[in-house]
Amino acid sequence: MSPRPRPFLEPEYCKSCLRCIEACPRACITPGTVINPETGLIPVELHLENCNGCGLCMAACPEPFGLRPTTESFASVLDFELEDPAALFGPKIVPNYSEGDEPDETIPLPPCEPLVLKGSYASAIGALLAGCRHVFGYPITPSTEASELMAKILPKIGGHFIQAVSETAAVNMMYGAGGAGVPCITFTSGPGFSLMLEGISYMIGAEVPGVFVNLMRGGPGLGNLGPEQADIKLACRGLGHGNTHALVLAPSTPQEMLELTRQAFELSFLYRNPVVVLGDGYLGQMTGIVKLPAEMKRVGLPAWAVSGDRAHRHNLICSIELSEDDLEAHNRKLNDKYAYISAHEQRADCYRCADARQLVVACNTPARMAKGAIEDARALGYKAGLFRPITLWPFPIAALTTLLPHIDQLIIVEGSPGQLEDELRLALSHAGISPPPITHVRHYGGVLPSQEEILDCIRENTGGPV
Amino acid sequence: MSVFYNNFSRHAHGEGLKGHTTHYCAGCGHGVAHRDLAAVIDELALQDRVILVSPVGCAVFAHYYFNVGNTQAAHGRAPAVALGHKLAHPNAVVICYQGDGDLASIGLAETLSLAQMGLPITVIFINNAIYGMTGGQLAPTTLMGQKTTTSPEGRTLAMGQPLKMAELIATLDGPVYVERVALYDARQRRIARQAIKHALTLQQEGRGYAFIEILSECPTHLKLSPTESEKWVKEKMEPIYPLGVKKNKTGEPWFHPAPPRYIPEEILGLCGAERTRSAPPPCPWPAQLTARDLSFKFAGAGGDGAQTAALLLTRAAIEQGFDATNIPSYGPESRGGTSYADVHLAADEVLNPAAPEPDILIAFNSPSLAKFAPTVVTGGIILYDCTVIPAPRDLPANRRIFAVPFTQLARELGSPLVKNMVALGALQAVTELLPPLAILETMRHLLKDRPTWQPVNAAAFAAGQKAITLIAPDGR
Structure with missing residues (x-):
């Protein structure tokens, strides 16, 4: 049995918190006496004559590159350089980073009789045909029927409908699932949409796709259940804090509820940005003729997804950029995206x-x-x-x-x-x-x-x- | 060490010392917890599967350090984000890393609901009794009497008492494992690492939700040295937040969701779509009508069947090749109350689906008749249930009015519920809008799974038709 590795310290990575001193049962570590010129701090000093490699100092050190076992030191790697690395460290792990998107697949649909559907159902079916299997929502009239239909259908086809604890939670479930690279949707109405705006801002900042169907009702406040259009301002100008925009699609028939919801998914993934399908209360409740399209989708996985596998391990879904210069660059990128959408997606x-x-x-x-x-x-x-x-x-x-x-x-x-x-x-x-x-x-x-x-x-x- | 990046390239672009040091203050418990978590991920060989959801708070930059899939969540929303990740990719090992403000204050609803759902997700809760990133404010876990920038004289009862999250979570049915650990000495650190390992193992095996609360040091805002902070956690925090396993109820692995399916026939069946039938010859728009668009108002109390009647007419018209729309409108009551529907039938396209001035009113009760009869266009048609409205008052002139005992005829058939079919039969007889059997065919199709209901509905339709032939052309 090889002796347990002793600690080593690159002094510039020590913040002199001294937690290791208390941890060491053999008094091998003492407070330093010399100011490190690089950090201006006084790193601890190691006296390893009595060290038995118990490792307790390393477990107490809060810095990833602070006290570490000598097996990880640069010097120790040099010592082993003449030996076969595979014998020492096992087979070399080659990062298998995802080079591109796993593409969507288009599946033809047989010809069907036209359906007679409520607009909210039509929108839900549009989402299913777009490959969406993840729906997060909170009941709110007049959008609830769409959630109910999804709750009925999704468990039968390997999908998930989650009734969240609030719209605030629902939008953040979308942030998670969308960031994981799967298409997801929510159905809501004015007051619920208001609650989702924070999350939409985060999604835009982190470039996460997701589809929001807002069947507008009367406001402000609790208002009523009638068909208003007073969330246009929110959808077009007020998607939470910061520099935000999202495509806003306005259907006027149940047929368009289906078609625009389908298209919303494509646009959402194309631009890595939320898309809002903005209807009114009548559109959610109105029954009309709905013809089904000729095809549906099986979705792939985008290269940028945080999906819990090696190919996507390097990915990050995040909207924080601490440096002003970095955040300005990010905003310029978003602005370019908005400008491109403005030029190419007017309908x-x-x-x-x-x-x-x-x-x-x-x-x-x-x-x-x-x-x-x-x-x-x-x-x-x-x-x-x-x-x-x-x-x-x-x-x-x-x-x-x-x-x-x-x-x-x-x-x-x-x-x-x-x-x-x-x-x-x-x-x-x-x-x-x-x-x-x-x-x-x-x-x-x-x-x-x-x-x-x-x-x-x-x-x-x-x-x-x- | 491989679970940490070799260079913290996201930390100020990895330049200088920041490429290898954290943003945490000297002696911060987050750093110790990070090393514990990294060691366990490494030991269990989970690096490729882990998705780390970081909070708002000091750990917001966890993605600088952990070489795993990373998502940074909005304040308090990490549990919701974690749920989205877990459902999107059930094989991922999702770790939700949160501080006390994030988990126990702004995100309490998300925290509790995720715990109660019990999906195999691991929550690491760093409780240091104070807000760090915003600069030392009162946390839900701040101790009584503890001075913070927003409790400058010390925490008082009116600010609420310290929230004991591990105990709270342990009362829920969802979690399988809840433990509170600490970092203040070598023994506690060893226990903490074991607790994290156990929690991740439970997730890896699909057994359920685990919650690890870690009592942690914030020397900067406690205004203590790191060593004094360790002592403070041991002597001040631990008596309020006792360490130990609060719940351990591990069962069999249960979380094995089926993968998404994309089978056209299955989807179409669930959506109620049917394969194209041989198309019936298109039905001509009734020659007797000059209008290309007819509007209807079906009105009654909830339970009168007005909505079903409206839907039947709409479907029947669409099946005959017309365009049709139906807008239901309900009162706030789930049952009872007002219930009416605007229906349009059009030869080509319904332009305006609302029916504020309908061509035809079908009224099932007195308030509906009183409310909507005056809105019917001049020359329009009013059908009402004279069983429940025996003596209507103030009906407008210049309308064709038909008093039909919807309810009585339905009762005679032994089923008051079918009065809406009586109404549709009467409507058919008055207007001859659709081919004689169109509505019946649609009804049979909708009730194909309940064939025993078809005869009484058909009889009701016939009774309504017959009733019209028995009354004078002026409807009286």
């Missing part, structure tokens, strides 16, 4: 816009009321069109800009006190565009603009049928 739906003079701008369920009003207005001879942003952030300013030359009046229709209009005005301002006159039809507290009100507004803001 909008234009309905009867080609010759429109009055352009209604609306999203979510109010866009459907607006669509009805456009038809009514056209029947009366007004040249009205609907511009429906599908991405609220980035606002689809490029598509809008091409329409503006022939627009006499913009009419913003929304169930919020101007949050969509604020996004539009900000986008116009950044683009340096002087818009035509802007007016609006707004409701609050769970009341949505009616088709008749929108039609009236179109009629009031023109010189009459063209």
Whole structure:
């Protein structure tokens, strides 16, 4: 039996806490007397004549490179250099770091009859088809049905639905699972979304993907269960503290609840950033026709994941950067990402816009009321069109800009006190565009603009049928 | 040593002394606990499997040092983050490393819920009775009378008494192993290392959640030397926080979750999708209608079946090739209360799914009729249950009004529940909107697993149809 290794100390790594002195039963260690020029501290001194290699000093030392066994010393490695390293240390461990992503697999789906589904169910099914098997949530009307469906289905297909202790916990479970490289989603509504914002900021900072479906309800505070749109500000401008943005997708039908939820996963992993699917209370509850796509996904594993295996051991999910220069560089990187998304991911739906003079701008369920009003207005001879942003952030300013030359009046229709209009005005301002006159039809507290009100507004803001 | 990085490249880019020294103050218990944890991970050969979730607090930079998979969590949220990791990759060995502010104050809810869930995750709790990183404030574990920057005269009763986390966690059913250890002398350090080893072994074997509370030294904020701090922990802390195993209830390994599956037929079946049937010939939009979009309001009390009727009509219309939408609206009550639904049927596309001024109202009770009858468009249709509304008042003029005894006809069939099918039968007879059998086919399809319910529903539908033929065209 070889003697137990004695300690050695590289003096510059000693912080002179002296915990080792108390630990040593043989008084082999004494407080130092000489200031170390590199650290300005006085390292302990070792007198190992009586040392039996008990190791207690090393177990007391708080520094990883403080007191260590001589087998780890540089000198001891030199001593053994002429021998076979494999005999001394065993086979050499070659880091097998992940070189790239383990790719997703696309699996075709057989043709199916259209489903008749609530929007919240459609969104949940979109997530399943995107390969999502991890759902974390907390019940809140009007989003709860989606969680309930997931709780029913996921355990049968090797997935997990966890009802968290709060939305705060739910978003952090997403931070963990998303950081582990698996797609995950939550379904929530205004008050719950507010609670998740801290976690979303961390996810954006650490570049963790995840999909947030917020079916907006009436606010502020506890508000009510009606369909409002007053979280647009939060989703577009207020995702927690710091420099944050996330793609915000705005469906207007159950079909789009499915499709945009599916796409949200792809975008979330493409950009390593959360994506918000922002619907209103009606969209969660509304039943409509939903056609299934032709394929679904089996997800792979991204190279950056912290997944508890050797290939990914070097990875880190983290949003802390202590040095100001490092954090500025990180923010510049995020800004570049936001700029790229802004340039490449704008989406909008234009309905009867080609010759429109009055352009209604609306999203979510109010866009459907607006669509009805456009038809009514056209029947009366007004040249009205609907511009429906599908991405609220980035606002689809490029598509809008091409329409503006022939627009006499913009009419913003929304169930919020101007949050969509604020996004539009900000986008116009950044683009340096002087818009035509802007007016609006707004409701609050769970009341949505009616088709008749929108039609009236179109009629009031023109010189009459063209 | 291999569990620590050879160079702390994340610590100020690994330059100078910081490449090989920690950010911890001299004599800090975190450093000792780090060495214990690293030694155990090494001994159990878990380095490749470990995911270390670090907290907010002094250990926020654990990823500088541990050469394992690292995730840094928001303040107090490490247990939630750890759960996400464990469910994403059950084979990973997830270690949740937290201080007293993180675990016992801001993250208490996450701490308790993870413990009670009992998944095999290892929590290492560093209790040093004070906030370190923010500079010496009161912790939930601060001792009575202990002076901190936010208890400058010492902790008083009104600030709450020291929170004994190990004992608290041990009362829960979820954990299998709970122990409090210390670092103040060689013996305690040896016990601490064994406790960590036991906890990680339990996780590795899938046996359950373990919680190791480590009484630790914070010389800087205790304003003591490291050696005096060790003494303080032994003499002041330990009497309040007795060391030892608080719970040991190890059972058989149980955590073996099935891997995710991606089988198209299975997913589609669970979503309620059915393979494409031979398409029926598209149903023409009823020639008698000038409108391309019809709106309906189904209204009643909870339990009247208004929602089911609305859903049946919506599904039947979609199966006939029309577009249709249905928006339910409930009162706050889980049962009873108001319950109504807006339905639209459209030849091409439902533009506006709301029905504030419906073309057709189906009212199951008096308040619903009173509320919505005035909103029905001029020339629209009102169907109501004259069993429960025998003498309606103030019905609007210029509407086609049909009084049908939904409830009585259903009762005659022995099942009051089917009054909504009576209503749909009446609706069908009045409007002839869908082919005569469309709603019945949809009903049979939805009840295919409950075939005994089909006949009474079909009879109710027929009774509703027949009732319309018996009343005068003006509906009276």
